[in-house]
Amino acid sequence: MPFINFPAREINCKLVYYGPGLGGKTANLQWIYDHTGSNQKGKMVSLATETDRTLFFDFLPLDLGTVRGFKTRFHLYTVPGQVFYEASRRLILKGADGVVFVADSQAERMDANLETLENLREHLKDHNLDFATIPYVLQLNKRDLPSAMAVEDLKKHLLVKGEPTVEGVAVSGQGVFETLKELARMVLAELKKNA
Numbered sequence: 001m002p003f004i005n006f007p008a009r010e011i012n013c014k015l016v017y018y019g020p021g022l023g024g025k026t027a028n029l030q031w032i033y034d035h036t037g038s039n040q041k042g043k044m045v046s047l048a049t050e051t052d053r054t055l056f057f058d059f060l061p062l063d064l065g066t067v068r069g070f071k072t073r074f075h076l077y078t079v080p081g082q083v084f085y086e087a088s089r090r091l092i093l094k095g096a097d098g099v100v101f102v103a104d105s106q107a108e109r110m111d112a113n114l115e116t117l118e119n120l121r122e123h124l125k126d127h128n129l130d131f132a133t134i135p136y137v138l139q140l141n142k143r144d145l146p147s148a149m150a151v152e153d154l155k156k157h158l159l160v161k162g163e164p165t166v167e168g169v170a171v172s173g174q175g176v177f178e179t180l181k182e183l184a185r186m187v188l189a190e191l192k193k194n195a
Contacts, residue, residue, distance in 0.1 A: 002014075002097055002191060004070065005073075009069065009070050009071060010070055010071050010072070010073045011067055011070045011071070011072050011073070011191060012073045012074075012075060013072060013073070013074050013075065013097040013098070013187050013191070014074075014075045014077065014095050014096050014097050014098075015074055015075065015076050015077070015096070015097065015098045015099070015100065015180075015183055015184070015187070016076075016077045016078075016079065016092060016093055016096045016098070016099050016100070017029060017076065017077065017078045017079070017099075017100045017102055018079050018089070018093070018099055018100065018101050018102070018116070018120050019100075019101055019102035019103060019104070019113070019116055019141075020103075020104055020109060020112035020113055020115070020116040021080075021112070022104070023102045023103065023104040023109070023112075023113075023141055023142075024102045024104070024139075024141035024142060024168070024170035024171070025078040025079070025102045026078055027141075027170035027171045028078075028100070028102060028139070028141075028168075028170045028176050028179070028180075029044075029076055029078050031170060031171075031173045031176045032076065032176060032177070032180060035173065035177075067188065067191045067192055072184075072188060072191070074184060074187075076180075077092050079092045079093070086119075089119065089123060090123045090126055090127075093120075093123045093124060093126075093127055093129070094127050095127070096124075096127075096129060096134070097134075097135065097187050097190070098134065098135035098136065098137075098183045098184075098186060098187040099120065099124075099134060099135070099136050099137075099183075100136075100137050100138075100139055100179055100180075100183055101116075101117060101120065101136070101137070101138050101139065101158075102139045102141050102168075102170070103117075103138060103139065103140050103141060103154065103158050104141060104142055105140050105141060105142045105143055105145065105148035105149055105154060106142060106145055106147045106148060106149070107147055107148075107149050108147065110149070110157060113157070113158060114157065114158075117158065117160070131160075131161075132161060135183055135186035135187045135189075135190055136160075136161070136163045136183075136186075137163060137164050137165075137166060137179055137182050137183045137186070138158060138159060138160075138163050138164070138165045138166070139165075139166050139167075139168045139170075139175060139179045140154050140158075140165060140166070140167050140168065141168045141169070141170050141175075142168075142169065142170075143167045143168060143169055143174070143175075144169045144172070144174075151165075151167060164182045164186075166178050166179045166182060
């Protein structure tokens with residue numbers, strides 16, 4: 001559910017990057033942050049405990065237009081990847097307007113991808129968010145690694161609802177902005193539909 005800031009004439013949307021540990025969520029956010037103009041973004045905040053880390057920053061894209069005269073500000077979050085940070089992952093999903101699932105393309109990470117995807121579905125349900133309808137993009141990350149599975153094989157296992165799929169190498173920026181733009185487009189379409 002987007003938060004509307006009437007004095008600033010902004011609609012604030014929460015986009016969450018979800019996926020297995022070390023799959024590329026942080027690399028995605030870091031790339032976006034590093035390649036976004038300073039006049040368009042807030043500070044990157046890292047909420048770190050001894051054992052987990054969550055990144056957050058907000059930005060105002062210049063080229064996505066308005067919804068009923070309101071600018072759209074996106075707040076991007078990552079969740080800790082490891083399964084034992086269950087509570088943090090569930091909490092960060094609260095109020096999400098869209099989700100990117102960052103899958104690790106390596107064959108040996110398929111079980112972690114599937115477990116985390118199931119975990120995502122459960123956590124969305126906990127917050128009364130419908131996985132079937134929430135704007136959702138699948139990013140197949142780490143496409144540059146020798147152990148990366150074929151895209152079609154990954155899709156057989158991970159494609160859930162015909163969602164847009166983007167191939168990525170987050171550390172070099174490949175597919176990073178394409179993923180974000182695809183999710184932002186879907187979230188804006190939802191906003192306009194419900195406006």
